[in-house]
Ligand code: SF4
Ligand code: SF4
Ligand code: SF4
Ligand code: SF4
Ligand code: FES
């Protein structure tokens with residue numbers, strides 16, 4: 001995001017503490033995540049420390065702090081999926097891309113997230129890639145699944 | 151009925167009490183010595199109600215309110231430890247303990263261990279288990295003991311997070327954290343440094359700065375306030391981690407800067423193991439900065455302390471006895487003509503030692519050649535700084551001001567106590583303007599940040615002065631386009647000043663080493679001509695004020711009288727029953743750097759300047775000088791934790807230092823050593839039995855010193871009629887960048903020193919926060935010059951060639967570089983244009 005983009009977003013706010021959450025929303029809408037620069041600029045604008053802003057932002061799981069990949073992989077960690085081994089899919093992805101949850105693969109193609117119950121427990125374990133839902137996933141089938149998004 | 155207005159009657163545990171209205175149940179209980187266990191409540195902080203350890207039963211309440219958040223009301227009937235409550239508390243504690251798995255709470259040997267320090271290991275040693283550095287000083291332990299917890303009943307869920315050791319001064323083991331939020335509240339409410347925040351939510355909640363950064367990278371001031379309030383061993387001081395519980399505490403005055411905070415020295419055996427702030431003090435009310443909080447113990451305890459006299463025989467240092475040391479010194483001094491004698495005292499010395507030192511020079515040596523290192527620190531602006539100190543307002547005025555202007559002030563690692571006051575003021579609505587060419591820790595609270603281009607500071611200030619004069623603003627000199635401050639910003643700042651009814655200008659250290667510092671300071675003085683504007687210069691040395699009042703300068707006699715005045719000299723001579731020399735001498739400390747040679751140089755708490763500036767150098771200090779530096783005689787002196795005496799802080803408060811421990815081995819207070827030498831020389835008037843005798847004598851000469859015994863500590867500007875005439879005037883040279891010399895260089899000298907030794911020499915963490923020999927450059931400039939952090943560079947100009955290590959930081963203005971000089975280094979002209987290249991070897 002360029003300086004002018006921030007200015008545009010900030011111009012809609014008064015610069016008070018209660019602006020934090022709506023500001024974060026706007027920034028994430030625009031850029032897809034909350035960058036360190038965004039927090040720094042917010043801090044200057046609101047005169048609230050970066051640490052406090054980050055504290056508020058990290059409370060809500062909806063805000064992300066890593067640049068998203070071109071495709072987003074969400075692994076369900078809800079109870080049903082957990083019981084059916086959702087954790088293993090997650091680990092498999094972590095190994096494959098050499099990244100941790102919340103991060104982006106080096107080539108920028110994928111990013112990995114954990115989410116809570118997606119409301120289709122009968123399909124557990126569930127993986128979502130972009131808008132596509134995959135049910136009854138098996139660790140061995142993950143590679144095949146990704147091929148579509150290369 | 152009048153009683154009914156301000157107090158309420160309540161019943162706690164079947165006993166009736168009258169307590170003030172509006173306080174909480176917890177406060178009411180504490181006032182009446184009734185114990186309620188707490189973990190998150192703390193008397194300095196707002197109630198949080200997070201741990202629920204303090205639940206009580208109140209008749210008429212359906213649930214169990216937390217005592218720390220519930221105010222008392224008329225007729226309340228409270229029970230603090232019914233069986234039901236105790237059971238609930240135990241349950242809450244068990245939940246905490248399932249995450250806070252610590253053998254210290256549940257070990258079966260616990261009791262035996264306390265008595266015999268046995269161990270559960272199968273070997274015959276008696277050490278006890280040191281599971282946690284907080285052992286024996288832990289509030290968690292207290293509560294567990296009170297509730298009789300013997301085992302952990304819930305499944306253990308150890309967090310297993312990495313212990314954070316990367317920051318200086320304290321470690322953080324968040325496996326022990328109970329999320330009581332005390333540290334967060336301390337950092338946010340009281341320090342307002344806002345480094346700590348709760349991050350994430352639910353079971354993942356942790357405390358820390360943004361993005362998993364280190365504290366160093368998050369604006370932490372290392373004030374240690376969070377460490378002090380943590381009820382567990384999560385936060386622990388590196389330097390006294392395994393020292394255990396202190397035996398006693400001694401209240402004294404911090405000697406690391408002119409703010410003069412009151413501190414409690416923690417003593418164990420014959421060592422000072424730590425220092426904590428005095429709560430409720432009128433200067434620092436429960437706060438210290440990193441130097442006072444974390445540097446005292448390491449600075450006075452290092453094994454390298456000079457503890458016996460030494461004599462140098464052709465470069466070999468040989469330990470000698472005091473008798474020999476005193477006779478050697480006396481012999482050399484007796485054969486030294488007055489004009490070839492020089493004494494340099496430290497502005498960190500106590501008033502008593504300074505007084506005796508100047509009396510020694512004037513009476514025993516018949517010479518006015520006594521000076522302090524403050525002269526080279528303040529350079530051309532020395533007299534101007536003194537003249538501002540004569541007008542200084544106090545911290546109380548700062549607290550009342552509606553506008554505060556900070557000039558060259560950065561309160562992160564020095565005077566952060568003042569920073570706390572500033573942030574509190576900002577929260578009250580006081581308007582703050584900060585004037586500094588570099589980014590610093592006050593920009594977030596300042597309403598206006600005037601960022602002049604380096605070299606243009608005096609000009610911008612002059613314009614500000616012109617603008618604040620009512621009416622004739624148009625006549626003000628026009629600012630050049632590259633001055634860095636826009637006309638609008640300046641006008642806006644001027645408006646703030648003009649509208650202000652009580653404004654304080656605070657002067658920090660950032661411009662003091664500039665060649666034109668005298669110009670900058672006189673301009674500030676003009677600003678203060680306006681009756682609504684007061685100034686507050688913040689001296690970097692704790693007893694600068696005392697050096698003036700005790701007369702530790704060639705130009706100044708005790709009480710700040712001019713030594714050129716015959717009347718003053720005669721008056722002092724009569725008091726001393728001695729004849730004082732006429733003040734013809736023109737010697738001052740800065741001449742040492744210019745290579746003038748003395749017969750005897752006597753350093754009282756200072757380090758030598760260069761090598762061999764005298765035929766014979768007497769070096770009296772707490773550490774030996776660097777191996778490379780020649781000192782003929784080394785005399786071991788006591789540190790401020792080992793002697794009694796007084797200091798005068800920047801605002802003019804007379805404050806006491808108290809002996810917390812005996813001076814180690816053969817060390818003695820400075821004044822005592824001086825007296826022994828004078829007596830050996832056969833000089834009368836040096837037979838003081840104790841500091842009391844010196845204080846009595848000072849009080850008869852310096853009226854402001856009356857009441858030294860029970861100092862009122864009331865602030866007041868320096869009253870002294872002498873001026874410092876020997877400092878060279880400043881030079882006005884507007885540095886110009888060119889193709890050949892594309893960077894503007896500024897340098898700052900070591901300001902964090904104690905008796906001539908940088909804290910970073912002996913205090914581990916200080917090496918991180920006060921780097922030396924480091925040159926700071928903007929990231930963009932660095933990229934263009936293909937330089938990265940850690941590179942060695944050669945910096946050159948017509949008059950300078952320096953080797954420094956690069957640190958790339960975003961806050962350095964573009965086109966400028968800033969070097970943190972090593973002790974004794976200079977940058978020739980400050981500021982000036984230089985070139986920079988990588989040192990390829
Ligand atoms: S040391 Fe001071 S500034 Fe740093 S985190 Fe603790 S309270 Fe905050
Ligand atoms: S670190 Fe200490 S003070 Fe801070 S929340 Fe944890 S236990 Fe409480
Ligand atoms: S924090 Fe307290 S209770 Fe926990 S291990 Fe350390 S001493 Fe024991
Ligand atoms: S502000 Fe000054 S006097 Fe106070 S603790 Fe820090 S160095 Fe010591
Ligand atoms: S638990 Fe995964 S969809 Fe509900």
Ligand code: FES
Pocket residue numbers: 187188189190191198199200201202203204205216217218219
């Ligand atoms: S002390 Fe009252 S809730 Fe923690």
